[in-house]
Structures are given as C-alpha cells and as structure tokens.
Amino acid sequence: MPELPEVETVRRVLELWVKNKRISDTHLYYSRVLEDIEFTLFKEKIINQKINDVQRIGKYLLFMLDDYVLVSHLRMEGKYYLIKDNILDEKMDKYKIIDFSLDDGSTLLYNDVRKFGKMKLLKKDEYLKDVSLKKLGKEPFYISKEELFEKIKNSNKPIKELILDQSVMSGLGNIYADEVLYACKINPLRKGKNLNMEECSLIIEKSIVVLNKAIELGGSTIRSYHSGNKVDGRFQNELKVYGKKGEKCENCASLIEKTVVGGRGTHYCPNCQKY
Numbered sequence: 124m125p126e127l128p129e130v131e132t133v134r135r136v137l138e139l140w141v142k143n144k145r146i147s148d149t150h151l152y153y154s155r156v157l158e159d160i161e162f163t164l165f166k167e168k169i170i171n172q173k174i175n176d177v178q179r180i181g182k183y184l185l186f187m188l189d190d191y192v193l194v195s196h197l198r199m200e201g202k203y204y205l206i207k208d209n210i211l212d213e214k215m216d217k218y219k220i221i222d223f224s225l226d227d228g229s230t231l232l233y234n235d236v237r238k239f240g241k242m243k244l245l246k247k248d249e250y251l252k253d254v255s256l257k258k259l260g261k262e263p264f265y266i267s268k269e270e271l272f273e274k275i276k277n278s279n280k281p282i283k284e285l286i287l288d289q290s291v292m293s294g295l296g297n298i299y300a301d302e303v304l305y306a307c308k309i310n311p312l313r314k315g316k317n318l319n320m321e322e323c324s325l326i327i328e329k330s331i332v333v334l335n336k337a338i339e340l341g342g343s344t345i346r347s348y349h350s351g352n353k354v355d356g357r358f359q360n361e362l363k364v365y366g367k368k369g370e371k372c373e374n375c376a377s378l379i380e381k382t383v384v385g386g387r388g389t390h391y392c393p394n395c396q397k398y
C-alpha cells in the first residue's frame with residue numbers, strides 16, 4: 124500500500140506529465156475501477172476537459188478538471204504511466220485498467236496488478252462533500268497539537284492505532300507510524316488518553332520530519348511499489364525500526380521488537396520506547 128509520501132511523489136510526477144493538457148479520449152479495460160458511474164456517461168463527461176491541476180487529499184489523488192474532479196485512489200498496487208510512443212511492454216499491457224488520451228498525443232495509462240484501485244468523478248463544486256474525503260482528518264502539516272489532543276484524550280486505543288486512523292490524522296501509514304513513534308520515544312501500545320499535550324506536539328513535529336524526508340527521497344519502495352515511471356524511493360535506507368526486528372536500535376543497541384497493534388505489525392525499541 125503506497126503511503127502519503129509515495130502518493131505525493133506520484134502527484135508531483137503526474138503534475139509534470141498532465142497539467143494543462145486536455146483529455147481527448149478514454150478507454151476502459153476493467154469496469155470495476157469506476158465508482159458510481161457508467162463508463163458511457165463517464166466518457167461523455169470527461170472528454171474535452173482540461174487537467175488544470177493535480178492535487179492530493181490524504182492518499183487520494185485529485186485531477187482538477189474544468190467542471191469535475193477525477194478522484195483516484197491507488198490502493199495496493201495502482202500505478203500511472205505516461206505513454207508517448209504508443210508502445211506498451213507486456214506487463215503494462217496485461218494490467219491496464221483505464222487510459223486517457225491527451226491532446227499532445229501522449230496517453231496517461233492507469234495500471235493495477237491487484238485491481239483494488241478506484242476512481243470516481245465528482246462535480247467540482249461538490250467534491251469536498253464526498254464522504255470518503257470529508258471523513259479524513261487533517262495531515263500532520265495542518266493539524267494543531269490541541270486538535271490532536273482533543274481527538275485522542277478520551278481514547279483507550281493504543282496510540283499506534285490512533286495515528287493510523289485516517290479520521291484522527293491523515294497521512295501516516297504503517298511504516299511511517301512506527302518510525303514516528305520511535306522518533307518520539309513513545310511506546311506504540313500507550314493509550315491515547317494517557318498522552319499529554321506535549322507528546323501530541325512531538326508526534327506532529329516528528330510526523331512532519333519523517334514525511335518530509337520521505338517525500339524528499341521519493342517515498343519508500345517496500346515490496347513492489349514504484350511511484351510513476353522512473354521514480355525510485357530511497358527512504359527505506361532511512362528506516363530505523365520498521366522491518367528491523369532483532370536488529371540493534373541505533374540509539375541504545377537494544378534489540379528491536381515486533382508486536383501487533385490493531386492488526387498491524389508494529390516495530391519498536393523496548394528500551395527507548397518504554398511503556
């Protein structure tokens with residue numbers, strides 16, 4: 124599953140590829156990618172729309188068209204390619220889901236090996252009301268310590284689960300949540316209600332550091348994920364605890380442990396992150 128830094132990297136690449144280009148045609152190869160709309164109608168609405176901008180809310184990519192917003196969620200394995208010469212390699216051809224012909228002769232192709240990715244077309248003046256976007260909490264870049272404190276102060280859930288909950292704060296996925304709590308020296312199992320304002324402030328601060336670093340390095344490439352065509356992530360070289368079970372903590376040389384919190388594999392240093 125791509126996390127916020129990967130999606131932001133994809134957004135930046137997409138912006139370079141498609142901004143200010145007009146959609147001249149579209150072809151669908153897997154109908155279940157489209158939510159709440161028949162392809163015939165989708166095609167009718169989207170043709171001749173210009174892509175004025177590519178934005179992002181949480182892990183949703185938003186193609187800002189003239190009259191609509193095309194919302195895309197990559198889920199597990201969704202990938203975009205820009206095809207300039209109409210030549211697809213075998214793998215690109217096998218997993219194609221939908222494509223968009225652009226007025227400069229290039230084609231934006233959406234591929235998805237697992238087919239979990241989704242797209243929906245919303246009216247421009249209504250897209251923020253869409254349920255899936257509305258329920259997203261603010262990203263670490265925008266949330267205040269008071270807001271985070273308010274959201275977790277009565278919770279019996281472990282802090283790891285809370286910062287993964289996209290309605291509390293959006294943008295942190297499993298890898299980055301472990302890295303953030305390690306950087307904060309906060310045990311992932313501590314209950315939300317036991318954290319103070321200062322610790323909320325620290326979580327926000329370290330989330331921003333970790334996400335910015337990951338965005339700068341193009342996200343991580345854990346498993347098969349690649350953003351865009353040729354952007355490879357180097358953040359995985361920066362990971363301190365995620366996937367490091369049994370290795371020495373850089374800070375205190377204790378061995379990193381792995382447990383499960385809210386169903387997700389969770390890595391931490393038992394010495395630096397005391398309960």
Ligand SMILES: [Zn+2]
Nearest residue numbers: 372375392395
């Ligand atoms: Zn340690």
